Amino acid sequence: MTPECSYRQPDSQSCNLAQDVKKWLDSLMVSWEGNSVLVSVRNLRKHYGDLAALRGISFDILQGEIFGLLGPNGAGKTTTIEIIEGLRQPDSGSVSVCGFDPARESMALKERIGAQLQSTVLPDKMRVDEALHLFASFYKRSASVHLLLEQFGLVEKRHTFFENLSGGQKQRLALALALVNNPELVLLDEPTVGLDPQLRRDIYSLIEHFRGERRTVLLTTHYIEEAERLCDRVAIMDRGRLVALGTPRELIARSGHGTRLEVRLAKPVGLERLKLIEGVIDCQEADGAYFLHAQPATATIAALVRFLLAQDNALLDLHIAQPSLEDVFVEMTGRRMEH
Amino acid sequence: MPTLRIALLNIRLVMRTKVALFFTFIFPLVFLFVYAGLFARGNPNVVAYMFGPVVTLTIMGSSFWGLGRQSVTQREQGSLRRYRVAPIGPRTILMSTLLANYLLELPTISLLLLTALVFFHMPMKIGWGALLVLVTVGTFAFAGFGLTIASVANTMQEAQIYNNLVWVTLLFLSGVTLPLPMLPRWIQRLAMFFPSTYLVSAFQGVMAQAEPLLDHGLEILVLITSGIFGLLFAMKLFRWEKGERISTRAKLWSGVFVLPFLAMGLWMNTRADPTAMWARSYNVMGQISAPAPNPQAGKSNLIENFDGIQASEELLRRWQVSADSDVSGHSIGEISLLTPGAGGTRHAMRLQGHLAPGPKNPQGYVSARCDLRIPANSEGLRGIEFEARGAPRVYQVGLQPPTAVGSPIPSISFVPGEAWQNVRLPIAWLGNPAKNGLSDGPWLLEISVTGPPGEFSLDLDEIRFY
Numbered sequence: 001m002t003p004e005c006s007y008r009q010p011d012s013q014s015c016n017l018a019q020d021v022k023k024w025l026d027s028l029m030v031s032w033e034g035n036s037v038l039v040s041v042r043n044l045r046k047h048y049g050d051l052a053a054l055r056g057i058s059f060d061i062l063q064g065e066i067f068g069l070l071g072p073n074g075a076g077k078t079t080t081i082e083i084i085e086g087l088r089q090p091d092s093g094s095v096s097v098c099g100f101d102p103a104r105e106s107m108a109l110k111e112r113i114g115a116q117l118q119s120t121v122l123p124d125k126m127r128v129d130e131a132l133h134l135f136a137s138f139y140k141r142s143a144s145v146h147l148l149l150e151q152f153g154l155v156e157k158r159h160t161f162f163e164n165l166s167g168g169q170k171q172r173l174a175l176a177l178a179l180v181n182n183p184e185l186v187l188l189d190e191p192t193v194g195l196d197p198q199l200r201r202d203i204y205s206l207i208e209h210f211r212g213e214r215r216t217v218l219l220t221t222h223y224i225e226e227a228e229r230l231c232d233r234v235a236i237m238d239r240g241r242l243v244a245l246g247t248p249r250e251l252i253a254r255s256g257h258g259t260r261l262e263v264r265l266a267k268p269v270g271l272e273r274l275k276l277i278e279g280v281i282d283c284q285e286a287d288g289a290y291f292l293h294a295q296p297a298t299a300t301i302a303a304l305v306r307f308l309l310a311q312d313n314a315l316l317d318l319h320i321a322q323p324s325l326e327d328v329f330v331e332m333t334g335r336r337m338e339h
Numbered sequence: 340m341p342t343l344r345i346a347l348l349n350i351r352l353v354m355r356t357k358v359a360l361f362f363t364f365i366f367p368l369v370f371l372f373v374y375a376g377l378f379a380r381g382n383p384n385v386v387a388y389m390f391g392p393v394v395t396l397t398i399m400g401s402s403f404w405g406l407g408r409q410s411v412t413q414r415e416q417g418s419l420r421r422y423r424v425a426p427i428g429p430r431t432i433l434m435s436t437l438l439a440n441y442l443l444e445l446p447t448i449s450l451l452l453l454t455a456l457v458f459f460h461m462p463m464k465i466g467w468g469a470l471l472v473l474v475t476v477g478t479f480a481f482a483g484f485g486l487t488i489a490s491v492a493n494t495m496q497e498a499q500i501y502n503n504l505v506w507v508t509l510l511f512l513s514g515v516t517l518p519l520p521m522l523p524r525w526i527q528r529l530a531m532f533f534p535s536t537y538l539v540s541a542f543q544g545v546m547a548q549a550e551p552l553l554d555h556g557l558e559i560l561v562l563i564t565s566g567i568f569g570l571l572f573a574m575k576l577f578r579w580e581k582g583e584r585i586s587t588r589a590k591l592w593s594g595v596f597v598l599p600f601l602a603m604g605l606w607m608n609t610r611a612d613p614t615a616m617w618a619r620s621y622n623v624m625g626q627i628s629a630p631a632p633n634p635q636a637g638k639s640n641l642i643e644n645f646d647g648i649q650a651s652e653e654l655l656r657r658w659q660v661s662a663d664s665d666v667s668g669h670s671i672g673e674i675s676l677l678t679p680g681a682g683g684t685r686h687a688m689r690l691q692g693h694l695a696p697g698p699k700n701p702q703g704y705v706s707a708r709c710d711l712r713i714p715a716n717s718e719g720l721r722g723i724e725f726e727a728r729g730a731p732r733v734y735q736v737g738l739q740p741p742t743a744v745g746s747p748i749p750s751i752s753f754v755p756g757e758a759w760q761n762v763r764l765p766i767a768w769l770g771n772p773a774k775n776g777l778s779d780g781p782w783l784l785e786i787s788v789t790g791p792p793g794e795f796s797l798d799l800d801e802i803r804f805y
Contacts, residue, residue, distance in 0.1 A: 085424055110426040117424065121417040123356040126348070134348055138341050138425040159353075177421070 003249035035095035036065045038185055041086060044093035046240075053079045055240040056093070060184075066210070066217040069295040070224070070325065075237040077220035078118060079093055079245050081189050084218065085115050111140055118190045120174035125161035128154055131162065132180060139181035152176040152206065168199035175206055186210060192226060204229055222308075224326045236329055243332040249321060251328045252291050258295030260321040263304070264288065266314035278303035341427050345435035349366075349409075350442055352682070362404065364447055367397040371451050371572035374466035375459045382765060384547065385751070387460040388621070391542025392515045394448055395535055401447075404504045404692075407485030410573075411498045415581045422579075429577035432555050444478050454666060461600065464549035472552060472559075473545070477538045483569020483596075484534070490576035490750045491593045491667045493584050511802040518616070520621040520754045521733045523791045527614055532604030534565055540617060542619035557603075564599040572596055618731055618754035642711060642719065642784070644688035651676050654688060663704040667697030673707030680800040681726035681759040687800035689788040694792050705795070707796040711738070713769070713782060714804065721748070729755035730796035735787050736764050741780030755797060765805065 028119040039061035046054040053078045067079040082088040083095055086102035086109055095102055097181060099107040107314075122131055129145060136142035147199035149155045152172040157165065165173065171191065177184055191207065192200040207230050210217050221227055227234045228248045236244040236251070246253055258281050274283045274290060279300035282293040308315055353359045365391055371393045379385030413419045422432060452470075455461040466474075484505065485632035492498035498668055510516055513535040519527050528534045537558035544550040552559075576585060607613055648654050654676055662670040680687030694703025714720070723738065737750030749766045784802070788795050 087423060107426045107428070110424065115424040116422055119417060120421055122421060123352050123413075123418050125352045130348060130351075134344055135421075135425055137344050138427055 033064060037061070038098060039067075039218065039279060040094075040096040041080070041084070042094045044080065044083065044095065045091045046076075046083065046088070047091055049204045052240050054083075054090070054093075057091075057235075057237070057240070057242040059235050059242060059245055061216060061218055062233075063184075063216050065232040066207070066219065066230055068227040068234040068236055068265035069218070069220040069228040069230075070222065070329070071237035073221055074239070077222075077237055078189055080237075080319065081187050081220055082216065085113065085187055086110065091259045095145060102249075107305075109180065110331040112183060114178035115183055115187045116174045116178040116189060116191055118193065121285045122162040122173075126162045127159050128162070129158040130164070131173065132176060135177050136180040141181055143180055143182040145180070148176045148179060151179075151209070155183060167195060168202060171195060171199070171203060172206070175203070175204060180274045184216060186215055186218060190220055190222070192221070192223065198236050202227070224329070228325055234325065236325070236332060237335075238329075238333045248325055252323050254328075258293050258323065259300075260327075261291065261292040261294055261297065261300065261304075261322060262292050262319040263315060263322065264315075264317035265290065265308065266316055267311075269311070269313065273307075277307055323337065341431050341593075342435045342438060342633070345422075346438035346442065349435065349439035353439075359405070363401065363443055364450060366400070367393065367447055367451055368454060370396055371454055371585060375455065375461075378504035378572045379459070382751070383460045383462055384765065385469065386455055386461040387464065388518075388547040388710060390451070390455055390461060390541055390546050391539050393579045394449060394512075394542060395515050397447060397451065397550070398444065398474070398481050399506065399535060401444055402478070402481035402485035403488070403506050405443075405485075407438055407489045407498065407502060408484065410436060410489035411484050411492055414578060415495055416700065417580070419428040419579045428572055429579075433573050433577065435467050436486070437570070440482055441475070443472065447491060448474050457753075464547070465552075469545055470553040470745050471539070473541055476559050476562045476566075479566035480534055480538070480569075483573075486571075486573035487569045487593055487596050490573045490578075491585060491590050493616070494581070509533055514543075514617070516804070518617075518621055518752075520618045520731075521752070521790070524614075527617075528608055531607035531613065532600050534562055535602055537562055537665055539601070540613060543621075544616065548625075551704070555700075561599050562602045565596070568596050568599065579739040582787060596693075605659075614731065618756065621733075621752065621754050624744065640714070642723065642802040642804065643688075643709065644684060644801050644803075645674055645676065645688050646684055647679060647685060648676060658688070658707050659711045660690070660707050661704065662692070663697065663700050664708075667699045668703055669697055670703040672706050672707070673709055681728075681798075682801075684800060689727075689792075689796065689798050691785065691796040692790065693794050694790060696752060698793060699728045702789050703792060704787065704789045706785050708739075708783050708785045710781040711784045717769050717804070721800065721803045722763055722769060722805060724761055724763040725802040726759045726800045727753065727755045727762050728759045730795060731755065732793075732795050732797075733790055734797055735785075735789070736762065737785050738764065739768065739783035739785055741782060759798075769804070779788065 007060065011185065012339075028335065037060045041060070042058050043056045044054050044058070045056050052227045059067075067140060069080060069225050070078050079088060084102060086095055086097075086106035088185065089103050097109055098112045100254070101111070102109050118156055129149065131150055132145045136145055138333070148157050152175060154169065154176065157169055161169070162168075162173075175191065178188065188207070192203045195203065204226065206241060207219070217225075219230065231248065232243065233247050235242050244254075246254065258279075269290070271283050271285060271290075274280060274292060276290075277300060279294045279296055280292050292304075301320075303317075365573075371390075374389040374393050375386045379389050394646060419432065463676055475712065488501045488505065489500060492501055511532060512522075513519075513530045513533040515535055519536070522530075537555075541552075541555035541558045544555055545552055572595075575588055575591070578585070634732075638676060644653070645656075648657075651674075654674060658674055659675055662668065662672050662673045672690060675691075676691045677687040677688050690705070692705050692708045693706065696703040723736075725736075727734075731754050733752050733754055735750055735752050749764055751762075751764050753762050755762075786797070787801065788797065
């Protein structure tokens with residue numbers, strides 16, 4: 001099951017030594033962290049008429065990581081993933097996936113990747129096992145359909161028509177279809193969109209299983225929770241630009257917002273005076289509560305207590321909340337994520 | 340092999356859909372029963388003539404409403420997208436669609452053939468190989484049509500409009516429903532531009548008249564060309580997703596698809612007038628299938644050869660002419676003696692006149708009738724035959740019973756040529772009329788002409804039982 005991304009033996013029919021050596025070198029390209037780069041995107045641009053869907057984005061995906069593209073609808077996530085899949089041509093920029101150029105070597109690339117589309121539709125009367133057997137037959141290398149049915153909890157439903165599957169079952173089938181060729185790179189476009197929270201968590205468990213299999217995953221999402229829970233690294237996209245890139249922890253740490261403190265006081269205090277407390281970056285009041293964004297939080301809490309004692313005021317309630325990717329997104333774009 | 344796998348799966352999907360199953364297998368059978376039972380009245384020769392239109396209708400239906408519609412539906416529903424991320428291309432999808440359509444067509448047409456042979460005793464004048472060639476070529480050609488429409492249409496609504504336009508045109512103006520010899524000359528000229536005309540004509544030539552398949556080589560070539568054009572277009576204009584729109588320019592390019600038909604239509608209109616060939620097939624409806632030499636046939640079975648008649652007055656005593664004046668028509672018809680008759684005999688009869696319909700009757704009508712007695716001993720007789728020649732128009736010959744009877748009234752249509760031709764009216768019960776109680780009283784032999792306005796002239800001679 002260990003994914004491989006190494007030198008692909010050239011077949012005698014299409015032997016082009018220079019190209020194969022280049023692919024081999026590309027596939028051996030190593031990041032500073034020591035993992036080889038499986039996907040390399042450089043200065044990608046794409047327009048649909050007058051609309052700029054991608055305005056020059058660049059990132060690398062390392063072997064074995066779960067990489068997330070996070071952003072609201074229209075950010076350019078699907079366009080990016082479709083260019084990586086070879087389904088769309090960029091206007092400019094370069095993409096290398098498993099050592100292949102998706103635009104020119106689409107067929108060879110498709111043998112190595114598995115894709116789950118944002119909405120997977122199959123003919124109504126197609127059975128679950130038929131779909132898996134059919135799509136598995138398209139590849140030179142295929143996974144065991146029986147194992148996939150077990151892994152995705154579809155054994156009981158293997159003879160069920162697609163039209164009779166629930167939303168969650170359809171999504172699990174879509175994920176299973178993405179694995180029929182035992183791919184080294186799995187591309188998941190909004191894998192939980194439209195599902196209720198319980199079904200979403202089921203899908204999270206399945207995707208987390210990919211990590212155990214050391215598969216490389218690229219997923220797009222507009223759910224903050226999904227990116228935080230699943231992704232090793234996240235690229236935040238907005239209006240065709242990549243506005244932040246890093247591990248969720250790094251992004252939050254880099255965020256200027258700091259820890260959020262929600263406090264309720266015995267007597268009202270002016271916001272201007274609270275902003276003077278050590279470590280407070282910003283301060284707002286709503287419904288009788290004060291929201292302080294603080295960095296570092298510990299020093300701010302100590303200074304707040306000292307301030308209240310000096311003012312003969314009392315602390316009635318205190319909540320400490322770590323900043324989230326949502327805060328990071330707001331900071332980077334000046335807007336909230338639309339759900 | 341992905342193509343075969345997708346094709347087989349598509350067939351399974353059709354088998355699981357009741358509506359698709361009905362339109363694939365039952366609907367063509369309904370058409371066969373309507374054509375063979377109502378139009379052909381169970382006459383085996385007419386069934387052979389009608390079999391081609393039924394098969395053409397089946398092929399057209401599956402191409403336009405099955406294959407073409409399915410291609411657009413798959414794109415609109417988004418099920419094609421899933422194939423797009425697999426290592427297969429448009430060629431695999433298109434070829435699998437073609438293959439599934441063909442593999443579904445074969446049992447359907449086999450079922451039609453079996454029904455025609457078993458229930459309607461259709462004479463099989465064509466070899467199995469030739470039939471398979473015609474079905475294969477026809478399916479391929481019309482699949483090209485269906486795929487072109489599916490490629491050009493941006494939405495299902497658009498596809499429905501295109502399908503209906505082409506479907507209705509081909510249905511009524513190419514011999515699929517109405518035999519072309521029955522239609523006005525200008526429609527016949529128009530029909531020469533339509534591919535279904537060639538398929539129907541090829542089927543009727545080989546099925547009804549036992550012509551060699553190679554006689555229809557040109558038609559087959561045009562049909563294959565159109566299929567190739569359609570396939571190339573479908574590949575060129577293939578779209579995986581409904582969001583991908585096709586430009587008006589690309590739509591105009593699809594006009595190239597009609598070029599083979601345009602060329603064929605022009606050539607047929609100017610050089611190789613096929614109307615005589617259509618008429619030949621049409622006449623064959625009256626010929627009995629593989630008639631065995633009949634020892635009873637001879638002078639004793641003569642009904643009328645006009646040789647003993649001295650003057651036209653005598654002829655008028657035996658034959659009555661009527662026209663459409665009773666329905667406000669203005670048609671005129673008259674009979675006269677003609678010298679010499681068929682094969683150099685003394686006399687023949689000429690029925691001639693002018694069809695001029697009135698306000699209540701869009702088709703003119705003239706008929707000539709004479710009384711007829713069925714021989715007491717008609718054992719071994721199969722029907723009535725006569726020699727005919729005349730201006731190319733559709734004429735009918737029928738045998739009216741003395742009283743209303745339950746059995747079908749024998750009748751056929753034919754188009755005469757310039758030379759004398761033998762026309763036969765098969766009468767299924769003639770071999771044993773007494774048993775059916777049908778021989779009592781005088782019967783009426785009626786020869787009539789109907790159709791668009793204009794002159795007509797038909798010569799008749801040597802009317803006899805055979």
